[in-house]
Amino acid sequence: MNKISKLPRSSPEEQGISSSAISRFLDYIKEQELELHSLMIVRHGHVIAEGWWHPYRSDREHMLFSLTKSFTSIAIGFAITEGLLSLEDTLASFFPEIEIKHKNEFRDIQVRDLLTLSAGHENATMGWDLQQIEGSWVEYFLNIPLDHEPGTRFLYNTSATQMLSAIVQRVAGLPLIDYLEPRLFEPLGISRPYWQTSPEGHNTGGHGMSLKTEDIAKFGQFLLQQGFWEGRQLLDKNWIKEASSFQIDNGDNKEDDWQQGYGFQFWLSRHGGFRADGAFSQFCIVLPQQDAVVIITSGTHEGPSILNLVWEHLLPAMSDRSLPADDESRTILNLQLNHLMLPTPKLMKTSPLxxxxxxxxxxxxxxxxxxxxxxxxxxxxxxxxxxxxxxxxxxxxxxxxxxxxxxxxxxxxxxxxxxxxxxxxxxxxxxxxxxxxxxxxxxxxxxxxxxxxxxxxxxxxxxxxxxxxxxxxxxxxxxxxxxxxx
Structure with a gap:
């Protein structure tokens, strides 16, 4: 049974960021009509701002979509640390019972290729595609012909991450959720999440997890601290360094947060950060240079606009030292955070009909x-x-x-x-x-x-x-x- 603990709270100014900067961020979110569902900002290990757009609440889990992928990466890190597998192991070697009905001219797909989403396919098999497959997802994936040498071409492909989940379950004898329970969820005080499963009983490694906002924040703080938590090194810090570092090129637009390079199931961001990232703008943004984590759950495709506002209004406001107390600005910010709500149209209660x-x-x-x-x-x-x-x-x-x-x-x-x-x-x-x-x-x-x-x-x-x-x-x-x- 997990201990349900909360991150410590502090004022923004005590942790070196002005309340007025966060207020401006919220003002621009509203002005640009961006549908956020929750926001949590953590600086120096303290929650300095948190809010939920009613009817969303702090005690509700929110679907993470592909933000789930980063949890799968951490599970692989634990498995490698425990000697259960290596980056060079091939996918096929874990499932010798599956017949591969075609012959590739390329080398076999390795764990590293799955982590970097470079398995060698021309077309992706995403979560919705997987849901249509009634049989074995692993057998299906292994029998997709390769179009490129594995490890050479980035292709965002949820089914590749699903194979990582299947690998962990094969070597550990436990589905991801049970494998991570004593290693990650329990030490961090994360409530046991909802997590979908495949027809084979594997947790859906590339999507399908739901978590509360603060539990996502704990995960982000764990990443920021490179696997160190409450006096214990839970995971080798070198794995988190490697997973959150540039592993493969995914584009050359230096102004695009989705073309800064990709790690092991983590996106690299501008300004020296990295993030776990899910559809409809679910973000766990880790900023090592600022010692900060920003968590956002949303219901919008306008993720680039949200990140731009983080870079424009939150990042420059983060100081290296504490700021003087600003009771007036903090009161205004607290009023904003306590009265967030989804916009709805003004409607009439009755009609002649x-x-x-x-x-x-x-x-x-x-x-x-x-x-x-x-x-x-x-x-x-x-x-x-x-x-x-x-x-x-x-x-x-x-x-x-x-x-x-x-x-x-x-x-x-x-x-x-x-x-x-x-x-x-x-x-x-x-x-x-x-x-x-x-x-x-x-x-x-x-x-x-x-x-x-x-x-x-x-x-x-x-x-x-x-x-x-x-x-x-x-x-x-x-x-x-x-x-x-x-």
Missing amino acids: DEIVSNRVFKMDANEKNIKEVSVIFNSDSCTFVLKDDRGEHQIICGYQEWIEGATTLFDNALHSVYLPTEITVCAKAGWRSEHDFEMSWCFVNTPFTDTVVCHFDGQQIQLNRTVNTDQSVTRPTFIGKMVQL
């Missing part, structure tokens, strides 16, 4: 999602959206003025990428944006995703449209139905 459509069943035309019926039940302070499909009945309760939290099975994996839950926590708000258009916001608060669902009522007909915050160009088809006569 309330009584006409409330609790009426709309039978849907044939559609690709097999939605059979929908209905909306309007109450004084909330409404309940009900949808029936071939999986059964699903409900989401929406507040008019406040988010209402619940659990739902109404999750759309075509909109939400690779995660496949059967039930998920949702916070929902709703209201009328016009007499005929009822709009709901469904915020899946352990994920980057908020869906906007609009019901357009026109006489006896309903039109249902659904979009997602992370990509407004991705929509479900318009679903059309007609009111069932009483």
Whole structure:
């Protein structure tokens, strides 16, 4: 059982950064309409600023996507330190029972090649692709023909990291989550995370982990301290140095934070830093020169804009020494941090159509999602959206003025990428944006995703449209139905 410990807290000024600089950073985040879900800044081992955009909270885990890869790198580091494998070992040598049905003209893929995402393929097999494979992911990967000499060409490829997870489980006899429990999670006081598994029972090494913001911060501080934690060297510091150093070229644009070079499942950043990095702007930014860690969870593709604001407003404000107390600026910052919230549209609570459509069943035309019926039940302070499909009945309760939290099975994996839950926590708000258009916001608060669902009522007909915050160009088809006569 992990001890649940917290990082020490301090004021920004005590750790050499002004509260006003952090306030400016938050102002620009808001001005540029960047959807952050949490922010935690650690300086000299102390949390100096932390905030969550309501309805996200400190006690909720957040999907990390490819930020997971860096945890897999650390597991490989432990395994190498313990003599279970080496960088030069070949992938095929760990799975002699798997028949490779093609012959390569190139050398075999080594552990080092998997770590540097240079396995030799022309095309990537990403998390969504893996989810479509019902059989062995390892067998599938080993039977992809190579197009290049391994180790010579960087290709961002989640399936390569998945092979690292399979290797650790093969040599250690434990899945990644259990292998890391006594070595990393327990010493750092990290709550046991949610972590997906493959059909073979391997944790998904390249994606699939969820963690609380502070637990990500502990991981970042562990990296900053080169594996040293509370008087113990948990992992050989040389591994973290190597993993976070330039190992392979990934581009030549010196202004692009995704072309600064790649380590062992870590991205190198501008300004001498490195980071663990996941889709929709999940960041664990480690800044050794500033002795700082910045954690950000988000629901946006605008990662470059977020990093630019870190470089422009947080980095220059970090001083080598403590600053004088600034109670006024600190009070302003604390007010900002305590009142962060996701922006939602201003909607009307009622419409003349309330009584006409409330609790009426709309039978849907044939559609690709097999939605059979929908209905909306309007109450004084909330409404309940009900949808029936071939999986059964699903409900989401929406507040008019406040988010209402619940659990739902109404999750759309075509909109939400690779995660496949059967039930998920949702916070929902709703209201009328016009007499005929009822709009709901469904915020899946352990994920980057908020869906906007609009019901357009026109006489006896309903039109249902659904979009997602992370990509407004991705929509479900318009679903059309007609009111069932009483």
